[in-house]
Amino acid sequence: IDKNVSFQLQSILPLLSQLNSFHLLDSNDIHLTHPFSSNLQILTIPTIVSLSKTSSITNLTISGCSLDQLSYYIFKHLPLLTCLDIKHCSSYYSQVGIRFDDERSKAVHLKQLMIFNFEYGFEYFKNFAKQIPKLTTLQLCATSLDMMNAHQWKQLILSSLSYLTDFKFIFYYQFQTHTVELNTQLNEFQNEFWTEQHHWYTEYSLSTCSATIYTIPYMVDSYQLEYESNRYGNQLINTFDK
Template identity: 35%
Template sequence: MSIKMKFELLPNEIFVECFQYLNAPDIFNSFDRLNYHFHTLIRNSPLHLNFQQFKKSLFNEFCQTILTNPEIKQNIISLQLSNESTCGQIQSFLSLISLNEFIHLRSLSLIDINDENDEQLLSMLSLLSNLDCFSCTCSEYKTLKIISVLTKSKIRMLTVPQFNFNSTSVYKTMSITSLTISNCDLSDLCQLFKYTPMLKYLKCEHFYNSQITDDELNFTNTNIVYLQKLIIDSSSAKFQVLELLLKRISNLKIFSIFAPNVLELIDANRWQHLIESSLPYLHTFNFNFGYYAHHSYNEKLIKFQQFQTDFWHKQHHWYTNYEIEGFTALIYTLPYVWNEYTLTSTMNRYNDSLISYSNEFDNVKNLFLCTKAIKNNSPCFFRNIQSLILIN
């Protein structure tokens, strides 16, 4: 006797869990007309609504679905709107539905906010008392205005282009634990840490070098005790600047940095001294350092081999590969954690002999591939590529 399992007989909890990985319009298109059970279930489940890169016709269609089914509003817990490559999507949405109608909204992302409907948007944001996560891209002036009206919310996770620290009263009332900021330098962070004492996670997309001032030297008297994870997507800062910063984050556990052209960062002994003296809890150190210089081939090898001593291998289990191509050289930790990689035919790769990573490039999504580097016995394997660009 065979038993046939019917899809609709699965527990509601399984469907609700699956819905957390799907966009609300896709859920309604797939389940709304199946039967009464699913018709009711999707109207009583938490929903994530992402309109980024949405066709205008589909956007209008689902907005109409919300208007004709007002109960949907109370189930939307995250909302993403974008003016990028759209005809004023944010303004179109707000003209139909007020943000404060989403009474259970926890996460809001507004991409490429323009100057239209300023007051309307700000008045709506001020009523989102349950908001936990907020992200926006807009001008610095507009960012400050938006954050100032969110001080009554319970925001813990914040993503903004940059801060204007001329108005510090904004930050005294916000207990941010996770922050992503597009552009900053050490001076910005010195101010930031004063008003975000509970910060646990910080991501800087562009961290710039700066002249060290008296305020930054006084920063050495500050301890950022809760910060445990620091990610710097791109850095041009000198070692002394990073040293001043890291010495104040003594409880740091995870540190990732990409610095494509700062020669002095390729100094294993200096990093070892900093880690041993100031970062006792650091267990994950991901770095990608590169430089362009007329050093001899052997000089480059000597600098890189300093990262393969017992301190790096036995004490911390941090392993590196390095690559040399003409005057360009780079060294990175394993596995490779960045999502972009360039593979050329003239590159000399040196793999750490103590470890073999079959998944070395599993994080790479965007590959720039020299056509002459295409061969059957390539030691590099990219299994998760989403974008491939061939170069000569």
């Protein structure tokens, strides 16, 4: 954005007292240092650099952030947040070392969370989940092998995400060679807890170099079919009705 335009926009924003929604895309040149209207509820920003204390926000979309920014900044300054959409969650955006302790702010109003590129392991998400106790909808894409453990997900849901009713995910992992144990491990996502208790149906694919497991219906628009791969669907669903 041109510097003059940036300056003008920052000058105008505080004057828009009835502003309800603001979307800033692909630019960190504008720093939202002035308080927004108390009516502002919907905000889209590229990174945390563009965010000031806007406590009235209920819906936030952010292109990139880290877990420590969520734990110690976003949840602290946006206590009314109900819906959070993150395109890329990675330590790349971290400003301080990740510290998980009892001082983290809880997002007690957060109901919907979407993270489409989660670059942490399961243990990090497990600790993070303690901050979102009332979550009802979770959409998650990750590329860590430890995300593909149905038992630890079950324990997490029972202990920290008891309100969760809508869970969609895509977990992908590349490897040298896979074993029979991996097939058995992925099949655990199709047991009674997932299908009968929660009606979360999955399909998984194994190739010579990768494994993918995802909920049905598939949550994104594109699907990459790996060479020499086998798909294993849930017997309770019709694959052709996805």
